[in-house]
Amino acid sequence: MITTVEEIQRSTSTAMRSGELARVRESRETVGDYSVPDARMRCRDIEVWYGDKRAIHGVNLDLGRNEVLSMIGPSGCGKSTFLRCLNRMNDTIDGCRVSGSIQLDGEEIYDRALDPVPLRARVGMVFQKPNPFPKSIYENVAYGPRIHGLTTSKAELDALVETSLRKAGLWDEVKDRLEAPGTGLSGGQQQRLCIARTIAVSPEVILMDEPCSALDPIATAIIEELIDELRANYSIAIVTHSMQQAARVSQRTAYFHLGDLVEVGETNQIFTNPQHRLTEDYITGRFG
Amino acid sequence: MTDQTPASAPHKRTIDAVNASLKRRRAKERRFRRLGAAAVALGLLFVALLFADIVGKGHTAFQQTYIKLPVVLERAQIDPEGSGSAEVIARANYLGIIRAALRAHFPEVTARRDKRALYQMVSVGAPQLLRDRVLADPALIGTTAEVWLLADDDIDMVVKGQIDRTLPESKRRVKDQTLGWIERLESEGRITKRFNTIFFTNGTSREPELAGIAGALAGSFYTLALTLLLSFPIGVGAAIYLEEFAPKNRWTDLIEVNINNLAAVPSIVFGLLGLAVFIGIFGVPRSTPLVAALVLTLMTLPTIIISSRAALKSVPPSIREAALGVGASSLQTQFHHVLPLALPGMLTGAIIGMAQALGETAPLLMIGMIAFIVDVPAGFTDPATVLPVQIFLWADSPERAFVERTSAAIMVLLAFLILMNLAAVLLRRRFERRW
Numbered sequence: 261m262i263t264t265v266e267e268i269q270r271s272t273s274t275a276m277r278s279g280e281l282a283r284v285r286e287s288r289e290t291v292g293d294y295s296v297p298d299a300r301m302r303c304r305d306i307e308v309w310y311g312d313k314r315a316i317h318g319v320n321l322d323l324g325r326n327e328v329l330s331m332i333g334p335s336g337c338g339k340s341t342f343l344r345c346l347n348r349m350n351d352t353i354d355g356c357r358v359s360g361s362i363q364l365d366g367e368e369i370y371d372r373a374l375d376p377v378p379l380r381a382r383v384g385m386v387f388q389k390p391n392p393f394p395k396s397i398y399e400n401v402a403y404g405p406r407i408h409g410l411t412t413s414k415a416e417l418d419a420l421v422e423t424s425l426r427k428a429g430l431w432d433e434v435k436d437r438l439e440a441p442g443t444g445l446s447g448g449q450q451q452r453l454c455i456a457r458t459i460a461v462s463p464e465v466i467l468m469d470e471p472c473s474a475l476d477p478i479a480t481a482i483i484e485e486l487i488d489e490l491r492a493n494y495s496i497a498i499v500t501h502s503m504q505q506a507a508r509v510s511q512r513t514a515y516f517h518l519g520d521l522v523e524v525g526e527t528n529q530i531f532t533n534p535q536h537r538l539t540e541d542y543i544t545g546r547f548g
Numbered sequence: 549m550t551d552q553t554p555a556s557a558p559h560k561r562t563i564d565a566v567n568a569s570l571k572r573r574r575a576k577e578r579r580f581r582r583l584g585a586a587a588v589a590l591g592l593l594f595v596a597l598l599f600a601d602i603v604g605k606g607h608t609a610f611q612q613t614y615i616k617l618p619v620v621l622e623r624a625q626i627d628p629e630g631s632g633s634a635e636v637i638a639r640a641n642y643l644g645i646i647r648a649a650l651r652a653h654f655p656e657v658t659a660r661r662d663k664r665a666l667y668q669m670v671s672v673g674a675p676q677l678l679r680d681r682v683l684a685d686p687a688l689i690g691t692t693a694e695v696w697l698l699a700d701d702d703i704d705m706v707v708k709g710q711i712d713r714t715l716p717e718s719k720r721r722v723k724d725q726t727l728g729w730i731e732r733l734e735s736e737g738r739i740t741k742r743f744n745t746i747f748f749t750n751g752t753s754r755e756p757e758l759a760g761i762a763g764a765l766a767g768s769f770y771t772l773a774l775t776l777l778l779s780f781p782i783g784v785g786a787a788i789y790l791e792e793f794a795p796k797n798r799w800t801d802l803i804e805v806n807i808n809n810l811a812a813v814p815s816i817v818f819g820l821l822g823l824a825v826f827i828g829i830f831g832v833p834r835s836t837p838l839v840a841a842l843v844l845t846l847m848t849l850p851t852i853i854i855s856s857r858a859a860l861k862s863v864p865p866s867i868r869e870a871a872l873g874v875g876a877s878s879l880q881t882q883f884h885h886v887l888p889l890a891l892p893g894m895l896t897g898a899i900i901g902m903a904q905a906l907g908e909t910a911p912l913l914m915i916g917m918i919a920f921i922v923d924v925p926a927g928f929t930d931p932a933t934v935l936p937v938q939i940f941l942w943a944d945s946p947e948r949a950f951v952e953r954t955s956a957a958i959m960v961l962l963a964f965l966i967l968m969n970l971a972a973v974l975l976r977r978r979f980e981r982r983w
Contacts (some may be wrong), residue, residue, distance in 0.1 A: 404876075407880055410874060
């Protein structure tokens with residue numbers, strides 16, 4: 261048994277070393293170059309454990325500046341878990357352990373001395389289900405700047421709320437009813453409100469966990485357009501179940517499979533010429 | 549069946565089977581609904597009976613019988629030097645004045661024993677009430693005033709019809725002679741029933757006509773206020789810690805099991821604990837709202853903790869994630885977002901706990917709240933009693949007039965309970981937010 265596994269590993273690594281386009285069939289080594297020069301976030305040897313269960317096995321991945329990195333893969337492949345490592349959102353889950361190194365601008369975010377609170381102001385997050393606070397639209401956006409003390413006056417805060425809503429493409433729709441409850445908006449508007457809330461604290465990185473899965477196609481199109489615009493100022497990592505969405509919005513794509521990062525590369529290349537059998541099976545719809 | 553085509557046969561059979569069972573299923577549903585309606589009706593019937601009984605017995609207590617007599621307020625007797633000083637007026641012999649008025653109205657009563665019976669028609673509290681009247685209006689001195697005097701509880705019972713006048717004299721508390729006097733006074737229009745303010749302004753008393761619930765109400769108020777002040781913050785704090793911050797391990801599991809068990813501990817056990825710990829070890833003065841509140845806090849804490857945790861659990865985790873996601877600290881997440889959403893549920897739990905505390909008797913018996921306390925308490929460390937204990941004490945008293953007062957006190961207690969539950973509903977409506 262052991263010999264066969266070793267054999268497979270030896271043969272696949274030989275194939276990789278030869279640098280040929282020969283298809284990788286079984287290896288769980290990442291195919292493609294996971295690093296980018298001048299990365300905003302640099303993840304090395306990430307392992308995530310839920311109790312005794314290992315959810316992510318040694319993932320290396322970089323997130324570049326002003327790029328949209330999409331993460332795709334079948335359900336339970338660890339892409340959301342990986343995303344939640346990037347702003348230490350996994351801290352809130354009992355029995356979850358993360359090992360390895362994640363650096364944000366060269367700073368180790370899992371360092372014991374690092375406080376996750378300011379980290380989450382730098383690495384914002386948009387969730388699968390739109391989750392505005394049950395407060396007014398204004399309060400939703402103003403909450404982050406207020407707790408972090410980003411503004412000194414009411415006028416400054418008003419301006420920040422307006423710019424954030426404008427950047428999220430929501431201003432024209434809500435400017436006359438800023439005091440209306442955020443939960444009264446439509447699903448797509450709520451998600452854009454959540455994006456406005458995230459960018460109000462001027463993060464460097466925005467993490468999006470299937471931001472469009474609860475939205476209709478029109479609202480999805482608006483959000484995708486918005487993601488493309490936001491790329492000018494932020495680094496964005498997006499988890500999505502829709503391969504079309506990954507193809508439309510991202511520059512780089514990472515394919516996860518059962519806790520392994522199987523393949524990563526330029527989005528065009530991943531969708532037109534996948535190197536790994538699993539990636540090909542997934543994007544051609546053979547499973548997943 | 550057998551000659552049907554194979555294609556249609558299973559279809560037909562399914563629908564037949566469904567139709568055949570449909571009747572049975574409908575009948576089952578109807579039966580269940582009827583049983584449910586009957587159960588609700590039975591419950592309502594008993595509630596109606598309970599209320600009818602209590603109101604039927606208690607409503608007469610809100611009225612009190614008074615006897616009008618011409619009272620001679622001679623200056624020589626009350627304020628011989630004409631100083632007008634309140635001290636002198638207060639020291640006068642009003643009992644003698646009232647007795648003189650009774651003698652004057654019934655001149656035919658001469659025997660010593662008969663006179664004593666005559667004097668007993670007026671409450672022992674009447675002289676004090678007359679004194680207060682004169683003090684409030686010194687112009688009465690030197691005149692003969694028609695004064696409404698508080699009647700004794702036996703007279704009150706006769707006038708209200710609680711003592712049957714047709715019974716043979718030996719089976720009745722009020723003798724024929726007294727009955728004759730009452731009838732004479734009634735025919736002269738000298739007896740009336742007025743709203744019973746004494747019931748709401750006095751503390752308890754051995755004399756039913758002088759007994760009131762003011763003391764018990766004040767005691768209940770101080771006790772509940774302090775209980776709420778102690779148990780709500782402690783309970784909510786414990787719930788937040790256990791639900792949101794505490795690590796999930798064997799110790800917190802043990803604590804959780806214990807809290808759930810404590811909610812089911814008989815309340816008298818808390819009374820024993822209070823007696824042993826608060827009074828015995830810490831020397832808290834007994835029969836005070838302070839020690840009662842400490843005991844009731846222990847008793848209501850499990851209720852508040854359990855309902856607060858349920859309220860916290862019902863807040864969707866997406867709200868916590870949203871707050872954490874913009875960089876709020878755990879405490880900010882709790883206090884800015886989770887707590888406001890959980891508050892209606894917590895308040896409901898707290899008010900249910902308070903209602904439970906308001907109606908609690910057993911543990912308070914153990915810490916001396918059963919003492920006979922006439923004064924209305926003015927603070928947390930004054931000796932006091934509470935409404936349910938007062939009801940318990942009155943229900944134990946032999947006088948007929950305490951029966952209606954017991955029911956009246958129950959009515960007041962129920963009114964407060966209904967008010968508190970109403971407050972719970974309104975608060976929940978007020979704070980409820982949708983997401």
